[in-house]
Amino acid sequence: MDSIHITTPHRSYPIHFGALAPKLQFKGKVLVVSNSRVGGLYLDFLLPKISAPEICICIIEDGEHYKTFESVQRILETAFLHRLDRKSTMIALGGGVVGDIVGFAAGIFMRGIDFVQIPTTLLAQVDASIGGKTGINNVFGKNLIGLFHQPASVHIDPFFLHTLPAREFAAGVAEIIKMAVTFDASFFEWLWEHHLSLETQDSLLTALRGAISIKQRVVCQDEKEQGLRAALNYGHTFGHVIEKESGYGHYLHGEAVSMGIVMVNALACKHGCLTTSEAERICTLLQSYNLPTHYKILNKQQFYHSLFLDKKTANNKIKFILPNSIGNVLFYDKFTYEEIMNVLEQFCDS
Ligand code: NAD
Numbered sequence: 529m530d531s532i533h534i535t536t537p538h539r540s541y542p543i544h545f546g547a548l549a550p551k552l553q554f555k556g557k558v559l560v561v562s563n564s565r566v567g568g569l570y571l572d573f574l575l576p577k578i579s580a581p582e583i584c585i586c587i588i589e590d591g592e593h594y595k596t597f598e599s600v601q602r603i604l605e606t607a608f609l610h611r612l613d614r615k616s617t618m619i620a621l622g623g624g625v626v627g628d629i630v631g632f633a634a635g636i637f638m639r640g641i642d643f644v645q646i647p648t649t650l651l652a653q654v655d656a657s658i659g660g661k662t663g664i665n666n667v668f669g670k671n672l673i674g675l676f677h678q679p680a681s682v683h684i685d686p687f688f689l690h691t692l693p694a695r696e697f698a699a700g701v702a703e704i705i706k707m708a709v710t711f712d713a714s715f716f717e718w719l720w721e722h723h724l725s726l727e728t729q730d731s732l733l734t735a736l737r738g739a740i741s742i743k744q745r746v747v748c749q750d751e752k753e754q755g756l757r758a759a760l761n762y763g764h765t766f767g768h769v770i771e772k773e774s775g776y777g778h779y780l781h782g783e784a785v786s787m788g789i790v791m792v793n794a795l796a797c798k799h800g801c802l803t804t805s806e807a808e809r810i811c812t813l814l815q816s817y818n819l820p821t822h823y824k825i826l827n828k829q830q831f832y833h834s835l836f837l838d839k840k841t842a843n844n845k846i847k848f849i850l851p852n853s854i855g856n857v858l859f860y861d862k863f864t865y866e867e868i869m870n871v872l873e874q875f876c877d878s
Pocket of ligand 1 (some may be wrong): 563565566569590591592595622623625626628648649650652656657658659660661662670671677689690692693696699724753777778780781782
């Protein structure tokens, strides 16, 4: 098995690639958390691989709707009932939702215990499981409550992806495209030439490695998102509003990011840092995975105001992440109200 290391001021940990190790060893108790769907598919596969003094299980409901305090509460109660202590470990078995919730629960249980990520969606394997961002949603927006808590290790096994619905797979590809556009022009060209699927394992592994290496580079330089790391939120400022407006769960996160990328690209074209032909290429690549690229805005004013809930907003200015050609980014917070509204107008037609 092959691995990449993440080193931050707080922790250094491995991201293992390939078939899950035959034994995962723990000195303390282990709480495995999964959801009803992934648990049903993979708990029997995972449990025999865990070696620990005691293993307990917590199953939460499946879906973004359940990325809530109630789910965190359920995990914490299970942890207390089984008398987990500061030497215990939580394992997140599932997609980005399970990973974010478990990371948060592990981060606040007894002021922080270890957790291990075993991501089972493409999106979680290339993005969500790496870098220690954890959190939950509330009525005000997505991921507004959370903390940075780095995992003790991450295990990326493409075997899990075989049961993933095609739509979920494509949503993961949206995040891979996002990383290429923001940080690596040659990776973008490679993606342009290679269509990713489960049938082309070699290409898939190359893409996983490419995306994870970008994430590793970024997280090692800027763990707490003081600068560079925010670039990985390319497409998210609009994407989060789309997810909230349409009701969490209507669009997959990666689908919302895909539409958000197209919207922010329109701003970048206005600003002159992206050409229309580059924007079209990005859009074409997203569409080649059947990802949605047009969101119809019903209420421009309301959409505009929702943009301010973004965590990158400071002093009432939204900091947009714009591609600076393909392979680079820049941050820009000087768009006027009229400029933003002009771009939103383009998305008001059917
Ligand atoms: P998800 O966790 O909801 O998983 C998608 C669906 O696929 C779920 O129904 C899940 O049960 C199912 N599933 C998972 N693995 C499966 C498998 N192997 N076979 C069959 N079904 C499977 O969604 P996601 O796209 O993985 O993650 C989205 C979440 O990740 C969002 O909440 C987003 O905010 C978060 N996220 C976090 C970060 C971060 O840095 N922490 C980065 C990106 C996204």
